[in-house]
Amino acid sequence: xxxxxxxxxxxxxxxxxxxxxxxxxxxxxxxxxxxxxxxxxxxxxxxxxxxxxxxxxxxxxxxxxxxxxxxxxxxxxxxxxxxxxxxxx
Numbered sequence: 370x371x372x373x374x375x376x377x378x379x380x381x382x383x384x385x386x387x388x389x390x391x392x393x394x395x396x397x398x399x400x401x402x403x404x405x406x407x408x409x410x411x412x413x414x415x416x417x418x419x420x421x422x423x424x425x426x427x428x429x430x431x432x433x434x435x436x437x438x439x440x441x442x443x444x445x446x447x448x449x450x451x452x453x454x455x456x457x458x
Contacts, residue, residue: 388401392406407450417431
């Protein structure tokens, strides 16, 4: 059998990036893959019950998330990714 290498995720998503200080308060300060950043964000949002119960696609920001979301009180789950990219180097 030939050497079977495991399939890798899209390089842009799996390449480690450095979170900003504000984002590090949520996901940690070590370099992390973008896909893991999104996953940890959702863990944080669900753990702290920050989804709008009437519209699950809307995230209600607490103090930590407001810093990541540019001071906004609420963002859509789609808008969240745009804000995250501003905090990843």
